[in-house]
Amino acid sequence: MSLAAPAVARDIVLGLPIDCDLDEVCYIQQFVDHDPSANARDFACGMLTYDGHKGTDFALPDRAMVDLGVNVVAAAPGTVRGVRDEMPDILQGQAGAPDTTNRECGNGVVISHGNGWETQYCHMKRGSITVRTGDRVAMGAVLGQVGMSGQSEFPHLHLSLRQNGDVVDPFDPDGTITCGEIDETLWTRPVSAPPGGMISIGFSSGVPDYDLIKAGDAAALSLAPNDDLVLWGYAFGGLTGDVMVTTITPPDGTTIETRSDPLDRPKAQYFRAGGRRAPDGGWPAGAYTGSVTILRNGAAYDVMRATISVQ
Template sequence: MRAGALILITLAAPAAARDPLFGLPIDCDLSDTCYIQQFVDHDPSAGVTDFACGSLTYDGHKGTDFALPSLAMQAQGVNVIAAAPGTVRGIRNDMVDILQGHAGAPDVSSKECGNGVVIDHGNGWETQYCHMAQGSVIVRSGDQVAMGQVLGQVGLSGQTQFPHVHLSVRHNGEVVDPFDPNDEATCGPSDTTLWIDEPPTPAGGLISTGFAPNVPDYADIKAGTAGVVELDKYGNIVLWGFSFGVQSGDEMTFEIIGPSGPIFEHVEALTRDQAMVFRASGKRAPASGWDTGDYAGMVTLQRDGTELDRQVINVTVR
């Protein structure tokens, strides 16, 4: 998913000998098929700051969001798994799967988590897993679960606008950021995290890219249905990129190479901070049509001259 991404990885020690260590709460590959969209907010004011002194969070966010790149992937079924062994303390399993902002979305006041599971890990530690699919939760209160045991599947329930599982870690009722459990404000991964193997934490990146005959609808981008594998030689060639965690001043570069060499390059300046955004650029066919054959598109996201992410996609022109 992220060839060449700028990733921060550490092999950190646990916060303290008594503290639990956690694995991922989702059965996917963070370097390829899923990504972290948002972190815990460390700013007690109306501002926002994640553990790396960045802006991949929102005001008052109390967990880590492990996101899927599309609704299509969510529909195929992705397991939510226990991040550590413990006892199931509670579940919810009957809320509908409708993204907030869509037609028919229910009022989720006081039920923002949607369908989910709470696990007690002992000594005041617990984890909560939110936005799971209706009817997918397969554990019950009182069950003993092992690390990595399937709890259910990623859904669209509760206060959510994209498919993901929200993981909250709490100790004696207080929110703990597993990336910085001691709130050390180091502007990067702490030397004492709660992860067994710390997940990659890019400061932003590309969720997906693709070719299309015209600029696609945003709904199709999010659904995972916007990309095509073939284009008409007399039609447009459009290359698009779907990104997360972009900041004002970032640049998205689009390059298309045809059978005879480069045919197009465009740099798009991003002018504001956005949790998610897509951009597209392309070219109309010449009167004689495009050369038939295989074309490669490369989308690059840069910040302050540093490449955050790059994806390469192919299409055949007939």
């Protein structure tokens, strides 16, 4: 992989390529890899990348959102140079996943923006692509929807930016690693890009299967008095030593707190759960609140809250 030199990264600006709130719903799972060795590091010297990763991954919180439909939009005006729209939306590792040799991008679109610039949009939903080769598109024009096609292990849009074939990181266009705050970027407005955090939380009557969490089917709508009371949290970008704390507050104001063991290694995604078995006579009816907090270096790093009714 070759990162473009500083002089080339000033001829284009980008809008968000996904119609989803990055502060409340979607998130960036991975960035461009800036380490030329077999190791990997992102633009901020973090670990939200992997060796040779050539783009930015805008992730959905669960697979259910693929069915609901999240639009992929053109990050800049240009001309559609290529389209693929025939690969199934089956994540790698699942039954029936296709061979993605030379088709790792899955369904996608390539747009030329002039002066050697092009963007590529990967892992789109089969049958959703609305443009054809040769079409002129404006910034923000709908190209299709986020899917799970190609070499994908979670539902997301992979956006690659290149000039004359060289990879450019929109978060660090001159390729100078600062290991601190985001400096100059190619985005038209600030883009939320925390190095990890909560994805979703929910209550359930037992510790749910991880696949149900990733599918978006793990959270109960309500619980019965004799159900066990479990609160789970799903997170990304975990670092060694991170601790997840689940806190449940019943109607009487007491608290049920569970602390996970510290992570023994970085994790791209993970979940933890805590709670209690139903007491004799069952849980009192009413509203139960829950919070899941990530502790990083002993301090609260991110928190998400939920409520459920026991009836």
